[in-house]
Amino acid sequence: MIVTEQKAFTEVNESLVGHQKIFVIGCGSCATAWHTGGEAEVKEMVEKLQGAGKTCIGWAISEETCDERKTRRELRAHSSELAEAEGVLVMSCGAGVQTTALVLEDKPVYPALNAMFLARLQRLTRADERCLLCGECILASTGGLCPVTLCPKELLNGPCGGYNHGMCEVNPDRECAWVSIYHRLQRIGQLDRLHLIQSPKDQSKRGHPRLVDKGAA
Ligand code: SF4
Ligand code: SF4
Structure with missing residues (x-):
């Protein structure tokens, strides 16, 4: 599993400066297992963004954000919201963020997480690095x-x-x-x-x- 951590919300919000309408995408794989970018965290982020005055025009979870085919399929199902989005916030590791950027060629894409390491998951709240x-x-x-x-x-x-x-x-x-x-x-x-x-x-x-x-x- 890729271990990620959520960026401070102030950093996320600053990266979205100049954008009002935001679409949020999470990852159904590692970031869901590690509770940094699954459905619950995506909904929490939507609330935070709205609390900060942004308009969240939609959200989605790609089964595996780093899998281009799955992310493309998921985003295609949200094409009308994405057409309106000024910025896309991705709650996954850097591979997922870049996959999203390559799928959404003309949209600004931003990371909400920091990718840290490849780990063994010992329990739901504990993971240790195992492979470089x-x-x-x-x-x-x-x-x-x-x-x-x-x-x-x-x-x-x-x-x-x-x-x-x-x-x-x-x-x-x-x-x-x-x-x-x-x-x-x-x-x-x-x-x-x-x-x-x-x-x-x-x-x-x-x-x-x-x-x-x-x-x-
Ligand atoms: S061999 Fe590596 S793990 Fe062992 S004491 Fe030295 S630095 Fe630490
Ligand atoms: S030897 Fe290399 S590939 Fe094998 S677990 Fe260690 S870092 Fe990973």
Whole structure:
């Protein structure tokens, strides 16, 4: 899941300066699960905008705002309101905001959220970062725990010299990633995998912007 946070309303309102008629679109996927841009939050935003003197001429939820086909379909169903809209506020991650901007070629589009990280959802109110999308997954050698993400130094071959009684020197309230990996490998009978030397990451795989095209679908 992509974890997002809502921007302060003052920032959102300032970004809409010069626009009176606003359309709001939320995301039915991550932002709904994380309660930052689902139906309840979209309705709350509509009320706030109206309280600030704006006219909300409509709102919608795309099943997944980052999916261009779904967002295009959802927005097509609101074409008459959108024709009137002076600005569109998107309550999703940055991928969803940009997808909306590309679908609505001639409309100004604004973000209501900050996208933060790719996470495991532990419970409805708690999520922790789990993957930096490095493009070369090494979880097979590390017991399914990611040192690239869990170690602040992104060390690939065991801990640094600074770990203290099993805790991380950078984040002393967290277990060292490599201690966690060691315990995990021990539990699943794969300690021998600690001897595999990981090559340095091919940083070109993290170069931006990345594109994958699997051909006609
Ligand atoms: S190694 Fe870590 S950062 Fe890279 S793809 Fe796997 S989980 Fe993601
Ligand atoms: S103590 Fe462990 S998790 Fe922290 S920086 Fe060093 S190797 Fe990484």
